[in-house]
Amino acid sequence: MTREKHHPEGSPVGRRVVLGLLGLGAAGVAIGPYLQRAESALAERDPSGLSGLLPGNNGFRYYSVVTSVPRRDDADYTLTVGGMVERPAAHRLADLRAMPQRRLVKDVQCVTGWRVPHTPFEGVPLSHLLDAAGVKAGAKAVRFDCFDGEYTESLTLEQARRDDVLVALRMQDNPISHDHGGPVRLYVAPMYFYKSAKWLSGITVTGAVEPGYWEQNGYDVDAWVGRSNGRSDEPTS
Incomplete structure (x- = not known):
């Protein structure tokens, strides 16, 4: 329950x-x-x-x-990168847009059952931001904070470095709208959509996984589509 x-x-x-x-x-x-x-x-x-x-x-x-949830745009949005890193940083939207971008087209799958197939996301590979910050020895995980003031998520460092995990700036070939978690959200393609935290404001490298908002309310920490939360038959792509 x-x-x-x-x-x-x-x-x-x-x-x-x-x-x-x-x-x-x-x-x-x-x-x-x-x-x-x-x-x-x-x-x-x-x-x-x-x-x-x-x-x-x-x-x-x-x-x-x-x-x-407050709105953020070019004038007042900042994404911080900190914790167990050599070079903490604060990135504005223009900074993120100037970084290497990756485009993924995957199915979005919610743990509650709905699914949106072949959804394009574009953004900065999370691994790029971690490498730029210089992850310190002993780091094991990454926590994500959101400017709604409440939602958090977390990935292991290995998961965070996957090539299908983005700090996303665009969805369905448009800038990510406020309602969809813009201007910047996390996108974790191989996991249920609750891992793709909306309204992303902070990336913190940590020594251990810190269960996120819904994990504290009964959801699985490792949310692989089709292999978690009591499900075993959802399609992946």
């Missing part, structure tokens, strides 16, 4: 609730065009993430674990 975590800004929705309500999406297909226009604003106010069950949005569902 999923353990719930409560905090002043709102409570997350457990995966049992999400799985139980996914049928609402299919039931609402006929009114999808009308709901889609209001969904972005609703997602901002809905701490449970249930607004993500509405149809539309190219198959994606929106989830947020807080009531609202």
Whole structure:
């Protein structure tokens, strides 16, 4: 059973609730065009993430674990890299855009069941940022913090250095929108989408894996698609 975590800004929705309500999406297909226009604003106010069950949005569902998330753009966005590194850094959007970019086209798979096939993501390989910072001996993992003030994620250092893990700036051939976690989000292609933290603001190299927000609420720390969270049959690509 999923353990719930409560905090002043709102409570997350457990995966049992999400799985139980996914049928609402299919039931609402006929009114999808009308709901889609209001969904972005609703997602901002809905701490449970249930607004993500509405149809539309190219198959994606929106989830947020807080009531609202500040917006960031070229003027005020910064991504910090620190912890067990030789050269801590703070990167603006222009800095990230000037770095080597990689494009991946993979299926996005949510642990709650929905899937968006052949989704392009583009961004800086996370390994590039780690190499530029100079990871110190003894480091074992990487923690990711988000400017919603609540969400965190973590990968082992080996996972973080995979060539299919990006600090993503673009999705579906457009800059990543605020609702999709922009201007910068993590993208961990081979894992369920909760590992791809939205609104990324900090990368911290650590001595051990620190379970992220949903791992503290019952999800698997290693979230390989088809090989975790009690599932064994989801397709990968």
